[in-house]
Amino acid sequence: MAEPPAVAPGPLAVGLTTALHRAGLPTTPQRTARLARALQLVLPVDRTALYWTCRVALVTDHAQLPVFDAVFSAVFDGRLDPADRRGDPTAPPSAGARPRVRPSPPDHRPPPGAGEQRAIGLPGAEDGEEGQRDVVLAAASTEERLRHTSFAELTDEELAGLRELVRRLVLSTPQRRSRRTRPTRRRADRLDLRRTVRAAQRSGGDPVRLVAATRRTQPRRLVLLCDVSGSMEPYTRVYLSLLQGAVAVARAEAFVFSTRLTRLTRQLAVRDPDQALARAGATGPDWAGGTRLAEGIGGFVAGHGRRGLARGAVVVVLSDGWATDDPEDVAAAMRRLRRLAHRIVWVNPRKAAPGYAPLVGGMAAALPLVDAFVSGHSLAALEQLAAAVAEP
Structure with a gap:
């Protein structure tokens, strides 16, 4: 049987975080990039490895687990229409019909020489099982399409939302050093004479404490x-x-x-x-x-x-x-x-x-x-x- 198609970490991470965002889970571009980098280290060759990689990268609070588990199961378990195998008594149960059981953390990672990245097959199906078919894990959302479409090709409604x-x-802009100075307790090359004289007035005119100054930075x-x-x-x-x-x-x-x-x-x-x-x-x-x-x-x-x-x-x-x-x-x-x-x-x-x-x-x-x-x-x-x- 042919190998399932490769799925790049970027589209996979974008598709999952988009679904989580629509479900109300807070996601940011930084977390999406973090998940894409993690999927390059831990190849998504099975559901358990993928689950824990996504959970560690995206879940920040225990209260987010129910939403995360539901969305993860909907994305990666609900990919087949049960009507496709209706009436076949020998067909295995569809992935969406199985009870959701949170997997335990894997005790090993895929070997580093595993070769090219592979797409995830049907949950619960072995490599030799019949009926396995290629799936698309992530699709570009409307917002993602608008991000890469030229402004000249957008309609007035799309432009209004994009503006x-x-x-x-x-x-x-980058920072630059200003001519203005500020006092600092760190070691500096410049002595703040005005603040040093002002401090000396509290000690009978003797400059007991030397006040250093450093130049301010501003954009x-x-x-x-x-x-x-x-x-x-x-x-x-x-x-x-x-x-x-x-x-x-x-x-x-x-x-x-x-x-x-x-x-x-x-x-x-x-x-x-x-x-x-x-x-x-x-x-x-x-x-x-x-x-x-x-x-x-x-x-x-x-x-x-x-x-x-x-x-x-x-x-x-x-x-x-x-x-x-x-x-x-x-x-x-x-x-x-x-x-x-x-x-x-x-x-x-x-x-x-x-x-x-x-x-x-x-x-x-x-x-x-x-x-x-x-x-x-x-x-x-x-x-x-x-x-x-x-x-x-």
């Missing part, structure tokens, strides 16, 4: 420049939700540009996303027009960047690079921005298209001056953007 997830995406400023021209229209609404979440949570600075640059930080600072997007839409009169990439980036550097907004900041440019400007003007504007910014991340949704290559135009002129180049065409791609922003 809330995008708004909650955390863009955390770098985050600046987002979003292209709202006609070629970016399928992605504009989602990107504005990203800008609104960054402004409201990370205190980022937000700008949009098409034929001219417009600052939207104040309009997007409100907590209500619908109100914030309505205020932003009333501010930018040149939306869905042409693209003046050099004028947009150069206007930001001249009007805001040199005044401190771009100095030492992480700058994110969301644009497909299709511009009417001369490529030399785009390169000149990017060089001025490069001298001020700590890091430049470029988000181009066209990057995910098959056969795409930034060979001509403004994108080709700007690409040598960026630190990270991501697509940002889907929710999963925006998570890569968050990782690129957080790099030191």
